[in-house]
Amino acid sequence: MNNASEVFDIRLTVNNIEVVQRVLARMHLADFLREELGLMGTHLGCEHGVCGACTVRVNGEIVRGCLMLAIQADGAIVETIEGISENGEISALQKEFHQRNALQCGFCTPGMLLAAADLIARNPGANREEIREYMSGNFCRCTGYQSIIDAVEVVCRGKAGVQQGGI
Amino acid sequence: MTTDTASSHVKTHGRYIGAGLPRPDAWRLLHGRGRYTDDIKLARTAHVVFVRSPYAHAGISAINVTKAASSAGVIRVVTGKEVAALCQPWVGVLTHLKGLKSAAQYPLAMERARWQGEPVVAVAAESRAQAEDAAQLIDIDWEPLTAVTSPDTALDSRSPVIHPDLGDNLAYQREVDTGGVDEVFAGAHKVVEATFRTSRHTPVTLEPRSILADYNPAERQLTVYQSTQVPYMMQWILAKHFGLKEINVRVIAPDVGGGFGTKIHIYGDEMTAVALSMMLGRPVKFVSDRLESFVTDFHARGHLVKARMAVSVTGDIVGIEMDDLYGIGPYSGYPRGSANEAKQVLNLVGGPYKNRVYRGRTRVVFENKNMYGQYRAVGHPVACAVTEGLVDLAASAIGMDPAEFRYRNYINAEAYPYTLVTGPVFEKLSQHQAHEKLLDLMNYSALRLEQEELRRQGIYRGIGLAAFVEMSNPSSATYGQGGASIASQDGCTMKLTATGGITCAVSINEIGQGATAVVLQIAASAVGVSTENIKIVIGDTDVTPYGGGNWGSRGTGIGGEAVLQAGKALRQNILTFVALLTETEASVLSIRDNSVIETLTGKELMTLEEVARTAYFRSDKVPRDFSPELVVTRHFAQKTYDGICTNGIQGCYLEVDIETGFVRLLKHWVIDDCGTIINPLLVDEQIRGGVVQGIGGALFEECIYSSEGQLMNGSLIDYLVPMACEMPDIEVGHVSTPTATSELGAKGAGEAGTAGAPAAVMNAINDALKPFGVCVTEQPFTPERILRALGKV
Numbered sequence: 040m041n042n043a044s045e046v047f048d049i050r051l052t053v054n055n056i057e058v059v060q061r062v063l064a065r066m067h068l069a070d071f072l073r074e075e076l077g078l079m080g081t082h083l084g085c086e087h088g089v090c091g092a093c094t095v096r097v098n099g100e101i102v103r104g105c106l107m108l109a110i111q112a113d114g115a116i117v118e119t120i121e122g123i124s125e126n127g128e129i130s131a132l133q134k135e136f137h138q139r140n141a142l143q144c145g146f147c148t149p150g151m152l153l154a155a156a157d158l159i160a161r162n163p164g165a166n167r168e169e170i171r172e173y174m175s176g177n178f179c180r181c182t183g184y185q186s187i188i189d190a191v192e193v194v195c196r197g198k199a200g201v202q203q204g205g206i
Numbered sequence: 207m208t209t210d211t212a213s214s215h216v217k218t219h220g221r222y223i224g225a226g227l228p229r230p231d232a233w234r235l236l237h238g239r240g241r242y243t244d245d246i247k248l249a250r251t252a253h254v255v256f257v258r259s260p261y262a263h264a265g266i267s268a269i270n271v272t273k274a275a276s277s278a279g280v281i282r283v284v285t286g287k288e289v290a291a292l293c294q295p296w297v298g299v300l301t302h303l304k305g306l307k308s309a310a311q312y313p314l315a316m317e318r319a320r321w322q323g324e325p326v327v328a329v330a331a332e333s334r335a336q337a338e339d340a341a342q343l344i345d346i347d348w349e350p351l352t353a354v355t356s357p358d359t360a361l362d363s364r365s366p367v368i369h370p371d372l373g374d375n376l377a378y379q380r381e382v383d384t385g386g387v388d389e390v391f392a393g394a395h396k397v398v399e400a401t402f403r404t405s406r407h408t409p410v411t412l413e414p415r416s417i418l419a420d421y422n423p424a425e426r427q428l429t430v431y432q433s434t435q436v437p438y439m440m441q442w443i444l445a446k447h448f449g450l451k452e453i454n455v456r457v458i459a460p461d462v463g464g465g466f467g468t469k470i471h472i473y474g475d476e477m478t479a480v481a482l483s484m485m486l487g488r489p490v491k492f493v494s495d496r497l498e499s500f501v502t503d504f505h506a507r508g509h510l511v512k513a514r515m516a517v518s519v520t521g522d523i524v525g526i527e528m529d530d531l532y533g534i535g536p537y538s539g540y541p542r543g544s545a546n547e548a549k550q551v552l553n554l555v556g557g558p559y560k561n562r563v564y565r566g567r568t569r570v571v572f573e574n575k576n577m578y579g580q581y582r583a584v585g586h587p588v589a590c591a592v593t594e595g596l597v598d599l600a601a602s603a604i605g606m607d608p609a610e611f612r613y614r615n616y617i618n619a620e621a622y623p624y625t626l627v628t629g630p631v632f633e634k635l636s637q638h639q640a641h642e643k644l645l646d647l648m649n650y651s652a653l654r655l656e657q658e659e660l661r662r663q664g665i666y667r668g669i670g671l672a673a674f675v676e677m678s679n680p681s682s683a684t685y686g687q688g689g690a691s692i693a694s695q696d697g698c699t700m701k702l703t704a705t706g707g708i709t710c711a712v713s714i715n716e717i718g719q720g721a722t723a724v725v726l727q728i729a730a731s732a733v734g735v736s737t738e739n740i741k742i743v744i745g746d747t748d749v750t751p752y753g754g755g756n757w758g759s760r761g762t763g764i765g766g767e768a769v770l771q772a773g774k775a776l777r778q779n780i781l782t783f784v785a786l787l788t789e790t791e792a793s794v795l796s797i798r799d800n801s802v803i804e805t806l807t808g809k810e811l812m813t814l815e816e817v818a819r820t821a822y823f824r825s826d827k828v829p830r831d832f833s834p835e836l837v838v839t840r841h842f843a844q845k846t847y848d849g850i851c852t853n854g855i856q857g858c859y860l861e862v863d864i865e866t867g868f869v870r871l872l873k874h875w876v877i878d879d880c881g882t883i884i885n886p887l888l889v890d891e892q893i894r895g896g897v898v899q900g901i902g903g904a905l906f907e908e909c910i911y912s913s914e915g916q917l918m919n920g921s922l923i924d925y926l927v928p929m930a931c932e933m934p935d936i937e938v939g940h941v942s943t944p945t946a947t948s949e950l951g952a953k954g955a956g957e958a959g960t961a962g963a964p965a966a967v968m969n970a971i972n973d974a975l976k977p978f979g980v981c982v983t984e985q986p987f988t989p990e991r992i993l994r995a996l997g998k999v
């Protein structure tokens with residue numbers, strides 16, 4: 040009927056597993072991960088690029104899964120909350136979030152963790168203000184943000200000092 | 207001292223109550239392992255999409271669905287009549303809100319649409335994308351009508367009447383007059399007055415409304431997975447409106463991505479999804495997209511309040527008068543009505559102050575805008591902004607420090623229980639203590655000096671205070687007495703499992719606030735077991751006891767008490783059983799660390815596993831005439847007062863850039879009294895979240911409608927919500943005055959932050975603007991409004 044319903048074959052790596060799949064041209068990456076691969080940890084809060092709930096990592100960069108088409112991820116390395124949880128990469132962040140109750144309903148949480156991991160990888164020395172600034176692409180309606188910022192700050196401090204395992 | 211009472215409560219109930227433990231159930235959410243409604247996939251699910259009215263008010267003369275019906279993947283297209291044949295309409299009134307009126311509302315609009323966003327046609331297809339494609343092909347002939355879009359003119363004779371049968375656009379009105387008002391105002395030393403506006407805003411749960419309805423025609427069984435705060439209310443409503451037996455309706459609330467009141471109302475689109483499942487005999491899923499959320503999730507708080515306060519020469523409040531007006535949607539909400547804000551504003555203006563001379567009026571009018579109703583802290587932020595705004599004006603008029611003015615006007619500590627002139631009773635507030643604690647926490651006098659100093663340098667900082675009250679633990683007076691089957695009681699069933707674990711099923715719900723963890727901690731303390739050995743079961747009408755769910759800050763106060771009593775009863779039954787087996791008295795036994803012990807010696811008699819094994823598998827060892835009852839259920843309802851009032855005070859410190867009108871929040875403080883605290887970690891972050899939602903209303907959030915009734919900023923791009931970088935650190939402290947109406951002593955904590963924050967921000971802004979002799983009273987306090995007040999634009 041229109042280009043949107045055209046299909047394409049894509050091949051990509053998702054959480055270290057190679058995936059070959061036929062997708063509709065118009066399907067966005069977050070829908071692809073959720074509907075085709077059953078990776079439900081990537082959430083959809085707005086589908087217009089503002090809330091950050093759909094944040095995933097593509098070729099090492101965090102992106103909004105609702106703003107990228109699945110076919111644009113052809114050939115890419117995609118990582119989701121499930122992947123970076125299972126490989127232990129963000130275990131320190133998860134622990135600090137947990138300790139401080141830096142989540143309530145948890146709907147924003149996967150996106151928050153991906154954003155936080157990105158910040159820590161890029162700028163582990165970030166101060167509190169920079170952390171608040173960086174985390175401002177992710178909307179949380181439940182917490183007062185403070186516990187999230189605290190958790191990220193603690194992991195940053197650990198990271199900026201002695202280098203250790205996961206973030 | 208109230209704090210001592212609190213700690214003795216904690217002592218009696220063991221080591222988990224009062225402990226700031228991380229929530230065990232948060233762990234899976236941190237791993238992307240939550241399970242929200244949209245994550246549930248059932249075979250043969252049809253996806254439904256809606257065509258909604260693009261007009262605020264329009265006749266529907268024809269609907270052509272032919273093209274859509276034959277579009278790829280489409281299973282069924284339905285209009286209002288077809289759905290109405292299955293689903294009875296509803297009327298959003300409550301009998302105890304005398305005079306509240308509304309018209310019959312159908313799931314889909316039929317002859318006329320009455321707000322932009324009202325669902326009109328539903329398309330069910332194999333995929334959501336296909337349903338969306340087909341929806342584009344539906345032709346509707348509209349006859350646009352004049353819309354009622356301003357509460358100020360809704361009652362004018364020139365305005366169209368939205369429901370001619372109702373006679374006018376007045377949905378509800380209530381007045382209170384203690385007498386003596388005119389006299390005190392005439393004789394007052396000073397009278398201050400202002401007009402306060404709070405804006406219509408929308409709760410924005412991050413997880414949109416979602417429902418997956420699964421009707422099995424072979425057994426006339428309806429199973430609904432829904433992002434809801436109130437599974438039992440939904441069960442009642444679905445059975446009632448679809449003519450099903452209540453026992454054949456099962457409502458399951460999986461993980462819920464935020465509620466805030468949004469998910470306690472009835473929505474036509476969700477009812478239509480259920481109807482479609484019944485028509486098709488297959489599962490039907492509806493997940494609102496964000497644009498739909500803006501025009502359908504119940505809005506709240508669009509008030510216009512004219513108010514004045516009379517004060518004596520010594521600084522006593524001697525009279526208050528206020529007139530409140532707000533516009534709801536074209537119908538009163540169902541099944542809770544849209545008049546609760548009116549009730550709360552009228553009741554609670556005057557807050558924790560001892561004034562006895564009061565005249566108030568509140569009017570609620572229909573508008574051709576989105577539906578409107580209960581949202582976190584129903585009416586309280588409005589009442590608080592009005593009261594606290596007047597208090598600051600009054601203090602300023604007589605040249606008294608606003609902190610001192612408040613302190614001298616609080617209801618006297620010995621006056622409790624205190625009956626308000628409007629009717630409700632405050633069981634016991636701790637306002638003086640909270641006040642003292644806040645001033646200490648924020649270092650009030652030092653801040654005043656700093657403010658003074660900076661002013662000389664041309665930096666304009668403001669300090670705002672807001673004392674608040676917040677009703678919680680509601681009795682049946684809120685809904686049950688008005689004819690709505692919304693439970694005010696909650697229940698808990700606790701069971702000793704075969705290997706000595708405990709399952710604990712409760713009727714309150716998890717919506718992120720931490721109910722599961724709170725229940726876990728209470729249960730562990732009450733029985734005497736460790737939390738690892740308890741499993742909480744929540745959110746399923748087939749397996750939990752009957753109860754009200756989550757609204758009105760009631761989960762911990764009501765549900766928590768049911769858990770405490772169930773835990774104590776199970777403990778008693780276990781001890782009685784073991785006493786019998788070991789030939790001793792139950793009174794000398796205790797349960798500690800998953801074992802029954804002799805209290806005095808600490809000697810272990812039996813582990814809970816041995817107790818369970820004996821009861822379940824070795825009945826030969828159990829006396830013939832005795833049956834160990836290792837499953838117990840207890841319920842609790844708060845019946846003493848209409849609600850239990852919590853209280854506290856907030857402080858806000860901010861800077862206004864007088865060139866740009868921008869407000870920078872520097873710090874926020876809260877002292878809250880929610881009685882016994884089960885888990886301070888959860889309470890504190892919930893209060894902070896509440897404060898941030900309140901700040902959202904004060905600084906950013908506003909549903910802006912055109913005069914034709916079009917929502918102009920209905921996306922997250924245009925509708926501003928608070929993000930991390932704009933928010934201050936928020937320090938939280940507590941006073942604890944347990945309620946005497948339960949053994950647990952807990953009151954609500956979920957709404958207090960939201961109730962007080964807007965007033966604290968407003969007062970701080972006005973304090974910053976004081977050198978210019980101007981003030982702002984219209985929320986949100988945008989840079990433009992601030993510059994306008996300063997006469998700069």
Ligand code: FES
Binds near residue numbers: 103
């Ligand atoms: S869902 Fe992608 S940014 Fe909101």
Ligand code: FES
Binds near residue numbers: 143
């Ligand atoms: S925890 Fe609910 S949106 Fe962040």
